Amino acid sequence: MKINEEKIKNLLLLFMITYPIFDTRYFYNSITTLIRIIVIFIIFFSVIIANKESRKNLKWLIFYYILVIIYIFFHHLNALNFNSLVPGNFNYSLFKESLQILKLTTPVIFLYTLYYIKLTKEDYYKVIKSLVIIISGSIIILNILKLSYGSYNDEIILGNIFTWFTNHKFIYSELASKGLFMYANQISMILLILLPIIYYLYIKNKKRNDFLLIIILLISALMLGTRVSSYGTIIVFFMLFWLYVFFSIEKKEFDLNKKIIINSLVITIIYILLLPISPANNRLNTYNNISYKLTSNKQLELVANNLNPSLIEVDKIEYISNNYEEKRIHEKFILESYPYQYDPDFWYDILQLPVNQRIDYRFLEISMVKRVIEINNNPSDKLFGITNTRIQNIFNIERDFVLQYYAFGLTGLILFLGIYLYLLLFLFRQWIINFNYVTSTGLLILFLYLGAAFVSGNIINHLSTNLMFMFVIIHFTKKTNNMTKVANELKPID
Structure with a gap:
């Protein structure tokens, strides 16, 4: 069967729209993670075959993976030279280590693939909207029905959102809900990076449906009850609102719409009023009381x-x-x-x-x-780390970048997380060249992702979040890159 770009695009769209299913507790495991990686590589090779343009920079991708293989060799040698006071030396596994490295490097190949797939704006926004409906919608429905799993345990919640107003005997772990999803932190991060796209659609198109999506996203964020979802979401929403006001007044990018301003302020006020009775604030008060007593x-x-x-x-x-x-x-x-x-x-x-x-x-x-x-x-631990396997067998460090440094050393940190530095430099350059709402939002999403990863952890090591981030951010790399080309063409010739 002949491979064409339309079929590749449809496979990608299907993969992204069904993405949340693999993050539920029923499907989230090593096998489905491997399946996701295999699908990404299938899409990648299909793009290479169907799109000649994609082969031009393939040598750099091959060079990158050669460096990764060389790193694995030295990382493994360093892992074998390990001694501890605990019998078994925390059970290092080359297979598990290689799988984790594959998970960390898959976003690189995914970003490369996305760059050469010709997604229309309609395709992109269709995926974003579908994800909000599936993720936020399921969290809200299951919370109301009291069929949701708790964000801080694997037990069914005892109270729903209406319980917040009527019954104060429950603690946060009995109220915070994540639907059927495996990890609340990862879902919180996904909602956080989807919010700027949905808000952009709202201020651009002024449609009621987009406004409704914002509402259900914010409600589900409160229900999740994590710091990232509950506090991060409203901070980001407020920042997006002021970016809209600024670029409407100063840059005339948008017509300053009275309805958008009122709706945004009303949402902010209602959210702030709900925050004190939300699971996140309940959790904060619980920990503060314990800390004070101790x-x-x-x-x-x-x-x-x-x-x-x-x-x-x-x-x-x-x-x-x-x-x-x-x-x-x-x-x-x-x-x-x-x-x-x-x-x-x-x-x-x-x-x-x-x-x-x-x-x-x-x-x-x-x-x-x-x-x-x-x-x-072992001085070499600074360069190659003590392995992610051992750290997970000790205890997962809930602070990304710190975790990767101790697990993979400085060499691995640069090799696996260098893509985020590249994106930072790229988006910052585009922001300087084209200072507008889109470039500002792209940079904001990147800072949100990296900041949340450092503060809460459990973000960068997971395909659930880093692949979703790459899908979201590619829109800004393509859009801002096109803006730069247009700007250069419009420059006067000396």
């Missing part, structure tokens, strides 16, 4: 500060065993991730820290990994 417990801090560092190892083990619960160290960390029996000195020192550090999960995640690196004492 930090105000002077007796607890007095005990922690009077620990005797001269205790012998046996005494330390006994002390940790008897007191880690009182010191509020989560048992997952101290019993499973990095068992205290093998490194009592480390955990004894942790128990002497202020309580606000002892209950800070991200601090403990990074501290355990840094301790493992310290014990291994």
Whole structure:
């Protein structure tokens, strides 16, 4: 069968519209992840065959993957030269490591493929709208019916959005809902990067349907109850509104529409009024109360500060065993991730820290990994990392860039995440050349993605988010690139 560009485009559109299905708890696994990667490579090779233009820069893509293969070789050698205090050395697996590297490099080939697929604006916006309807619509419906899984656990929620107003006995984990999706963080990120596109369609076309999509997206973001979805979404919405006002007044890109202004302000006010009773704020208050009670417990801090560092190892083990619960160290960390029996000195020192550090999960995640690196004492870890496999078997670091640095070293960080630096430089250059709403929005989406990845983690390592990001951002690279060409053609000849 002859491969033509129309068939390739239809395959891509089908892949993207059905994308959320593979993020549900019923289909999210290693097999479906591999299937997604295979589909992307099928689309890629089809584009190479059907589009001669796509072959011009193929050598650079091949060169990139040669570097990746060379990196894997040295990364693997470094992984074999590893020692720790824990038996099994956290079970390194070359297969799992290679699969993770494949997941990190797939966005590069996906971005390359998207650049040469001739998607129309209608095709692009059709996918974006479909995703909002499927993701946000399912979250809202399942929340109202109380059939949704909780964002912070795998149990069915006990209250829906109406419960926020009538019953205050539930805690955030019983109210925050993610529909049937596997991870709330990834879905939050996807909604966050879809919002600017939907808002752009609204201010451009002034259609009621687009306004309705904004409303259901914001409602579902509140229901998700994560920091990224609940606080990030309204901040982004407000920024988009002021970008619209600025470019309408200063650059005359849009007609300053009274209805758009009123609707945007009304949405913002209602959202802000709902925020205090939302699951995200419930969660924030819960953690603040716990932190206050613990930090105000002077007796607890007095005990922690009077620990005797001269205790012998046996005494330390006994002390940790008897007191880690009182010191509020989560048992997952101290019993499973990095068992205290093998490194009592480390955990004894942790128990002497202020309580606000002892209950800070991200601090403990990074501290355990840094301790493992310290014990291994291999200078090459700075270049090649201690492997993602080992870090996941210790505990996932919920801070992207930090995670990739410790897992893959500086070399891997540049090799796998360098694409985001390239996009930053490219979009920033286009923003300087063509300072307008579109280039500003593209740059904003990139900063949102990278900022949320650093703050909340669990973003860059997942195909769910990084492929969706590439699909969204390609629209801006193509659009701004075309603007630059037009601008250059219009420049006067000296």
